[in-house]
Amino acid sequence: MDDENAPHGESDREPDPSDSLRTFGAVMQALREHAGYSRTEFANLVSFSKHTVESVELGRRMPDVALVERSEEALGNTGALRKSSKYVTRGRGDVGLAAWFRQWARLERVAVSLCTYECRLVPGLLQSEGYARAVFEGTVPVAPDSLLEDFMTRRMERQRMLFDRPTTPFSFIVEEHVFRRRFGDPDQMRQMLDHVLELTEPRNVTLQVVPLEAGLHACLDGPLQLLETPRGQRLGYSEGQQNGRLISDVKEVSLLCQRYDTLRSQALNAKDSRGLLERLRGEL
Numbered sequence: 001m002d003d004e005n006a007p008h009g010e011s012d013r014e015p016d017p018s019d020s021l022r023t024f025g026a027v028m029q030a031l032r033e034h035a036g037y038s039r040t041e042f043a044n045l046v047s048f049s050k051h052t053v054e055s056v057e058l059g060r061r062m063p064d065v066a067l068v069e070r071s072e073e074a075l076g077n078t079g080a081l082r083k084s085s086k087y088v089t090r091g092r093g094d095v096g097l098a099a100w101f102r103q104w105a106r107l108e109r110v111a112v113s114l115c116t117y118e119c120r121l122v123p124g125l126l127q128s129e130g131y132a133r134a135v136f137e138g139t140v141p142v143a144p145d146s147l148l149e150d151f152m153t154r155r156m157e158r159q160r161m162l163f164d165r166p167t168t169p170f171s172f173i174v175e176e177h178v179f180r181r182r183f184g185d186p187d188q189m190r191q192m193l194d195h196v197l198e199l200t201e202p203r204n205v206t207l208q209v210v211p212l213e214a215g216l217h218a219c220l221d222g223p224l225q226l227l228e229t230p231r232g233q234r235l236g237y238s239e240g241q242q243n244g245r246l247i248s249d250v251k252e253v254s255l256l257c258q259r260y261d262t263l264r265s266q267a268l269n270a271k272d273s274r275g276l277l278e279r280l281r282g283e284l
Helices: 019-035 040-048 050-057 065-076 081-089 096-110 129-138 146-157 176-180 186-199 250-267 270-283
Strands: 113-118 170-173 207-209 224-228 235-240 241-247
Touching: 019 040, 019 050, 019 065, 019 081, 019 146, 040 065, 040 096, 050 065, 065 081, 081 096, 096 241, 113 250, 129 146, 146 176, 170 176, 170 250, 176 207, 176 270, 186 270, 207 250, 224 250, 235 250, 241 250, 241 270
Parallel strands: 113 170, 170 207
Antiparallel strands: 113 224, 224 235, 235 241
């Protein structure tokens, strides 16, 4: 599973929360209660799920920047949350794959462009709820139900940036066999294809499918993600079994960009790609 599909990389749940994380959560809870909001009311007010608010208040996950800002506005703009969030640190559990993904996820949230090539499964940013749940339920070791809900919450929240950032270009290149791989029943397959078609409809989101007949190509080494930071730096990310790597070497990133651009010319264009998904849906 890659950065978008690894359960422990996808969730912001901290395996070993720091004292500062617990303290921030307690302060946020105290301010919310002082303002007279229940968790459900507050979650609706800041446009985050109740589960996310609860996880932050209990010190189980890092506070999202958007959550901090919206909470500040909802709780009187005292500055307490905004200032204290700068001193929140993760616990010792922020190691290995989880740390690599989190570093990429932070860059992803501010990137001026994002490119994704996937050859194993539907990219996390495009997964339907049913598809995402099937992916998480199939992980080994098996995730407990409470953690599974964390994964689902985070996955669905991340997809919002496709609509919240309408001027940021998102490019996806996905192998055709990924969309042909069956899961669940035909209705779930149709829902997945409908979800992908809906998320890739905005003008800033482009999906290209690599058809089965395209043959061998330059990106056969595995999944790949590329982004450009606000300062113009290009970075890459690659992942395999239980490992991930953030790539910053200029020459290596340049090579990956060349591979991605080459594959773009071999994949179907956006219109034909959508037509292919619609035909696959009709075959179910």
